Amino acid sequence: MKYEMVIKNGVIVTASSTYEADLAIHDGKIAAIGKQLTGDTEMDAAGNYVIPGAVDIHVHMQLELPGDLVSSDTFFTGTRAAAFGGTTAIVDFVDPKPNESLINALAARRKLADPQVVIDFGLHMTIGPNEIAKLDQVAAAYQAGCSTFKLYMAYGLRLDDGQLLQALEAIRDTSGLPVIHAENWDAITTLVKKNIQNGNTSPQWHPRSRPAILEGEAAGRVIDLATYLGVPIHIFHVSCEEVVARIKAARYKGLPVSGETCPQYLFLDTDAFDAPGVQGALPVCSPPLRTQTDQAALWQALADDDLQIVTTDHCPFTLAQKEHGWGKDFSQIPGGVPSIEMRLAAVYSRGVREGKLSLNRWVDLCCATPARMAGFEHKGDIAIGYDADLVIFDPNSKVTLSAEFLHENVEWTPYQDIEIHGWPQTTISRGKVIVENGKFMGAPGQGKFVKRKSLKR
Ligand code: DUC
Numbered sequence: 001m002k003y004e005m006v007i008k009n010g011v012i013v014t015a016s017s018t019y020e021a022d023l024a025i026h027d028g029k030i031a032a033i034g035k036q037l038t039g040d041t042e043m044d045a046a047g048n049y050v051i052p053g054a055v056d057i058h059v060h061m062q063l064e065l066p067g068d069l070v071s072s073d074t075f076f077t078g079t080r081a082a083a084f085g086g087t088t089a090i091v092d093f094v095d096p097k098p099n100e101s102l103i104n105a106l107a108a109r110r111k112l113a114d115p116q117v118v119i120d121f122g123l124h125m126t127i128g129p130n131e132i133a134k135l136d137q138v139a140a141a142y143q144a145g146c147s148t149f150k151l152y153m154a155y156g157l158r159l160d161d162g163q164l165l166q167a168l169e170a171i172r173d174t175s176g177l178p179v180i181h182a183e184n185w186d187a188i189t190t191l192v193k194k195n196i197q198n199g200n201t202s203p204q205w206h207p208r209s210r211p212a213i214l215e216g217e218a219a220g221r222v223i224d225l226a227t228y229l230g231v232p233i234h235i236f237h238v239s240c241e242e243v244v245a246r247i248k249a250a251r252y253k254g255l256p257v258s259g260e261t262c263p264q265y266l267f268l269d270t271d272a273f274d275a276p277g278v279q280g281a282l283p284v285c286s287p288p289l290r291t292q293t294d295q296a297a298l299w300q301a302l303a304d305d306d307l308q309i310v311t312t313d314h315c316p317f318t319l320a321q322k323e324h325g326w327g328k329d330f331s332q333i334p335g336g337v338p339s340i341e342m343r344l345a346a347v348y349s350r351g352v353r354e355g356k357l358s359l360n361r362w363v364d365l366c367c368a369t370p371a372r373m374a375g376f377e378h379k380g381d382i383a384i385g386y387d388a389d390l391v392i393f394d395p396n397s398k399v400t401l402s403a404e405f406l407h408e409n410v411e412w413t414p415y416q417d418i419e420i421h422g423w424p425q426t427t428i429s430r431g432k433v434i435v436e437n438g439k440f441m442g443a444p445g446q447g448k449f450v451k452r453k454s455l456k457r
């Protein structure tokens with residue numbers, strides 16, 4: 001049989017195996033894997049890895065924050081940057097308005113995203129305090145494809161422990177997966193207030209007002225609540241040893257708890273807040289950047305399966321947006337950094353190249369487990385019948401990260417001048433080449449909303 005497209009001579013790498021083979025694509029799916037396959041289009045991947053498209057299950061495009069702040073990547077620019085970096089599926093969020101049903105909120109978010117996305121996407125459903133009265137709608141949200149539910153323990157959307165218990169129970173009863181922002185909000189707001197009152201307003205006081213031990217406390221508390229109810233949970237953006245220890249202890253007992261970390265916590269540390277002027281405000285994100293000791297602990301946790309995935313929490317704000325908040329005090333700086341484009345290659349470069357992770361573990365952390373955890377049934381692996389979401393990855397190319405090189409809709413990057421060894425050469429989404437040798441070939445609206453469901457963990 002002659003297939004539509006064949007990728008020849010590459011080394012196929014999945015979470016569990018590494019082998020040389022040709023790979024055939026037909027009708028947007030992986031149709032065959034073998035030797036001497038032929039296609040209408042043939043691509044030579046000799047010397048390169050062929051991996052499943054990366055999956056980033058934690059991103060914020062066009063995130064609306066109080067004060068008319070909107071994160072600067074649109075669903076178009078953000079998914080295009082993702083594609084440049086080898087990511088072929090994302091999960092963003094639905095944040096329902098106070099009197100809006102979950103289903104209407106989902107429809108509104110899709111109306112914004114559908115015409116713009118370049119790659120496939122899913123949406124987590126946020127359950128904030130206003131949604132406690134809507135918990136009878138959780139099953140409908142699940143049926144509509146939101147198999148994961150975001151619960152905040154911080155910010156205006158935070159739930160108190162009683163509300164957390166109610167939300168976790170409702171999600172358990174529909175077999176959804178709660179994904180948690182764990183920080184101790186009451187303690188943080190008290191520290192923020194005290195520090196500002198004492199005149200300590202510079203960005204260095206951001207991490208000092210959100211200490212690691214309080215992130216650990218919140219993670220431990222939600223793990224205990226989930227354990228009491230018998231519901232699996234996933235802890236978002238783990239920044240420190242304290243949370244790793246909680247997750248590790250829970251998993252040791254066989255509890256269904258997982259955790260992720262993000263490039264900002266793996267590559268940056270609190271020194272970044274010492275940069276002069278507004279530069280020190282740019283890396284403000286929450287949880288904050290931590291110490292080099294935490295960084296080492298996070299890498300070790302990724303290797304040891306004490307953390308299961310790497311996502312980005314991609315949430316860029318422009319220089320002007322950051323500067324505006326910085327002019328007041330650290331607590332007014334919009335939190336978030338851009339990481340969507342560099343994640344896959346950065347984890348390869350620092351993780352695999354430097355001997356911290358195996359090649360298969362890299363694919364597991366960035367592609368396979370995120371897909372399975374988020375409930376993307378046919379993504380994250382290279383197998384017949386799976387979506388032809390693929391990356392031809394050149395392990396020998398070298399890039400220097402800079403705002404000019406990256407395609408995120410923001411004029412700065414926290415990774416300026418960091419060298420990365422290995423970069424995607426070609427990104428394929430459902431059998432269509434969308435990036436090749438640094439050229440974008442996709443189109444807005446080409447990505448599809450994927451209805452997700454909980455898969456066996
Ligand atoms: N922290 C979050 O919790 N969300 C968006 C960005 C950030 O820094």
Ligand code: ZN
Pocket residue numbers: 181236237286287
């Ligand atoms: Zn968060």
Ligand code: ZN
Pocket residue numbers: 058060313
């Ligand atoms: Zn987030």
